[in-house]
Amino acid sequence: MTVTRGLEGVVATTSSISSIIDDTLTYVGYNIDDLAENASFEEIIYLLWHLKLPNVEELAELKNQLSENAELPQEVLNHFKTYPIQKVHPMAALRSAVSLLGLYDDEADVMEEDANYRKAIRLQAKMPSIVAAFARVRKGLEPIAPKKDLSFAANFLYMLTGKEPEPIAVEAINKALVLHADHELNASTFTARVCVATLSDVYSGITSAIGALKGPLHGGANEAVMKMLKEIGTLENVEPYIRGKLERKEKIMGFGHRVYRNGDPRAKHLKVMSQKLTELTGEPHWYDMSVKIESIVTGEKKLPPNVDFYSASVYHSLGIDHDLMTPIFAVSRVSGWLAHILEQYANNRLIRPRAEYTGPGMQKYVPIEHRD
Numbered sequence: 001m002t003v004t005r006g007l008e009g010v011v012a013t014t015s016s017i018s019s020i021i022d023d024t025l026t027y028v029g030y031n032i033d034d035l036a037e038n039a040s041f042e043e044i045i046y047l048l049w050h051l052k053l054p055n056v057e058e059l060a061e062l063k064n065q066l067s068e069n070a071e072l073p074q075e076v077l078n079h080f081k082t083y084p085i086q087k088v089h090p091m092a093a094l095r096s097a098v099s100l101l102g103l104y105d106d107e108a109d110v111m112e113e114d115a116n117y118r119k120a121i122r123l124q125a126k127m128p129s130i131v132a133a134f135a136r137v138r139k140g141l142e143p144i145a146p147k148k149d150l151s152f153a154a155n156f157l158y159m160l161t162g163k164e165p166e167p168i169a170v171e172a173i174n175k176a177l178v179l180h181a182d183h184e185l186n187a188s189t190f191t192a193r194v195c196v197a198t199l200s201d202v203y204s205g206i207t208s209a210i211g212a213l214k215g216p217l218h219g220g221a222n223e224a225v226m227k228m229l230k231e232i233g234t235l236e237n238v239e240p241y242i243r244g245k246l247e248r249k250e251k252i253m254g255f256g257h258r259v260y261r262n263g264d265p266r267a268k269h270l271k272v273m274s275q276k277l278t279e280l281t282g283e284p285h286w287y288d289m290s291v292k293i294e295s296i297v298t299g300e301k302k303l304p305p306n307v308d309f310y311s312a313s314v315y316h317s318l319g320i321d322h323d324l325m326t327p328i329f330a331v332s333r334v335s336g337w338l339a340h341i342l343e344q345y346a347n348n349r350l351i352r353p354r355a356e357y358t359g360p361g362m363q364k365y366v367p368i369e370h371r372d
């Protein structure tokens with residue numbers, strides 16, 4: 001047996017959804033740079049699920065389906081009130097709420113292709129509503145119902161704040177959603193595929209994926225970056241703080257990647273956004289500190305920033321609570337998870353690798369009264 005730790009370099013499936021080749025990320029053959037500059041998140045959802053960009057009617061239909069399905073069942077809202085809400089991380093709340101949604105979906109266990117597509121719409125539509133509602137309920141505020149005439153990105157901000165957002169905020173959230181939507185066989189997408197390859201249901205697949213995204217080595221890194229920026233506090237502190245961490249062989253959150261070697265192509269888009277937004281909010285030090293961290297970490301360790309590094313200061317500048325950063329990643333990545341789940345069902349085989357056994361050799365059972 002050859003053991004490949006962390007499955008590095010192992011090709012576990014074929015997929016037509018996204019690719020990372022020579023540090024270039026594409027969704028269905030479209031370069032991420034092109035999509036980040038030009039596409040709406042709704043177009044990306046359609047692209048990932050249908051493997052083509054939508055025409056005008058197809059996009060209008062998808063938008064309509066999303067807005068018609070965005071409202072949450074009262075049972076989910078009531079459930080928030082039973083949580084120890086001040087202690088619950090929003091990713092844990094999201095994971096539980098998605099699982100709960102499955103209980104109220106009559107089609108949860110209907111495995112036909114059409115039914116699975118309808119569940120994909122419902123889940124994509126409801127994820128931002130869950131995040132926004134939870135964020136308000138824990139502050140003692142009423143959840144806000146989605147507005148039908150707003151874009152996906154604008155609606156999310158509206159449900160979070162109760163105000164129609166500024167165009168720059170909508171642009172930033174739309175870009176972030178586009179950039180995070182899919183990423184080949186990343187840990188949470190693999191988790192979703194492993195789950196549904198047992199022919200388990202869509203809700204189980206997405207619940208498992210949220211659990212995998214929550215960890216700081218994956219989606220949880222953006223919140224960890226903001227925590228680090230706050231700990232550092234000033235531009236002067238960057239140098240001793242980062243060098244100290246490197247000397248102690250601690251990881252710097254928001255750097256490094258399993259697949260990219262020369263840099264994550266998504267990071268530069270968020271870097272530009274971070275500069276723009278931190279200037280606008282009068283807090284350019286978050287951007288300046290980030291740039292200084294980048295220059296030390298790339299200089300010392302040759303590790304470029306990943307998607308999570310500059311997204312932290314972008315979300316902070318939009319006034320978003322720091323623990324909502326990873327849930328926003330999930331609101332976007334659910335589009336990719338769902339695309340991969342539908343692809344897995346269409347050509348399924350159980351995913352079941354092996355482990356090389358390293359425990360003791362053959363032993364004989366000893367009755368308890370004869371054990372030491």
Ligand SMILES: CC(C)(COP(=O)(O)OP(=O)(O)OC[C@H]1O[C@@H](n2cnc3c(N)ncnc32)[C@H](O)[C@@H]1OP(=O)(O)O)[C@@H](O)C(=O)NCCC(=O)NCCS
Pocket residue numbers: 006216217218219221250251252253254255256257258259301303306307308
């Ligand atoms: C993304 C990540 C999990 C990839 O992990 P991986 O491919 O398993 O790589 P490893 O963790 O084995 O790291 C390989 C080497 O680079 C170093 N390294 C990797 N990321 C590092 C980081 N962020 N800071 C400092 N050193 C890092 C490791 O310490 C290790 O060094 P060593 O060989 O001297 O022990 C890893 O880079 C990381 O933990 N990054 C920080 C968390 C993060 O930003 N996650 C979001 C990813 S989009």
